[in-house]
Amino acid sequence: MVKAKIRILIGKPGLDGHDRGAKIVARALRDAGMEVIYTGLHRSPEEIVETAIQEDVDAIGLSILSGAHMTLFPKVIALLKAQGAEDILVFGGGIIPDEDREALLAQGVAEVFVPGGATQRTIAWLKEKFAEKQSSEGKEGIPQEA
Numbered sequence: 585m586v587k588a589k590i591r592i593l594i595g596k597p598g599l600d601g602h603d604r605g606a607k608i609v610a611r612a613l614r615d616a617g618m619e620v621i622y623t624g625l626h627r628s629p630e631e632i633v634e635t636a637i638q639e640d641v642d643a644i645g646l647s648i649l650s651g652a653h654m655t656l657f658p659k660v661i662a663l664l665k666a667q668g669a670e671d672i673l674v675f676g677g678g679i680i681p682d683e684d685r686e687a688l689l690a691q692g693v694a695e696v697f698v699p700g701g702a703t704q705r706t707i708a709w710l711k712e713k714f715a716e717k718q719s720s721e722g723k724e725g726i727p728q729e730a
Contacts, residue, residue: 590618590714591641595632596625597660600650605677605699609645612703618710629659636664636672642714643673643694645706653680653688661692673713677706 594610596603603625614620621639623632636644644664646657657676664670676688677697685696694713697706711718 588717590710591639592618592643592645593621593623593636593639593641594645594647595623595627596647597627597629597632597656598648598650598652599626600648601625602649606647609703609706612707616707629656629663632660633663633667637667637669641672642717643675643710646674646676648676648678653678654684657688657693658691
């Protein structure tokens with residue numbers, strides 16, 4: 585049985601022009617065996633959601649350092665729901681105060697990672713979230729019947 589790869593989109597929504605952390609996370613996820621699509625800088629929530637649906641990703645990782653996380657994270661979640669794609673997990677990272685973390689989790693963000701946290705934590709968290717996918721798909725990446 586071949587394990588299905590976890591597909592992750594890393595997005596940089598808004599006007600934030602700093603993407604070093606996003607690139608480090610994207611590379612770490614790729615090196616851990618995941619398929620990673622990086623959208624590049626200055627993407628709108630609409631562009632991120634459209635790309636995520638087109639690429640059939642399992643999760644979207646949003647990186648924000650600009651302080652717009654309380655607007656942009658919920659917008660991505662709302663757009664996913666509007667497109668019937670709420671099964672795509674949304675997680676994020678960046679400069680996010682502790683008090684905002686709890687509010688984002690309550691709004692549907694699955695997890696929030698902060699700078700300085702080991703990328704291994706993010707990798708382990710994603711592998712745990714998608715453990716069933718990795719073990720339930722057959723040779724061709726098609727779910728096997730029970």
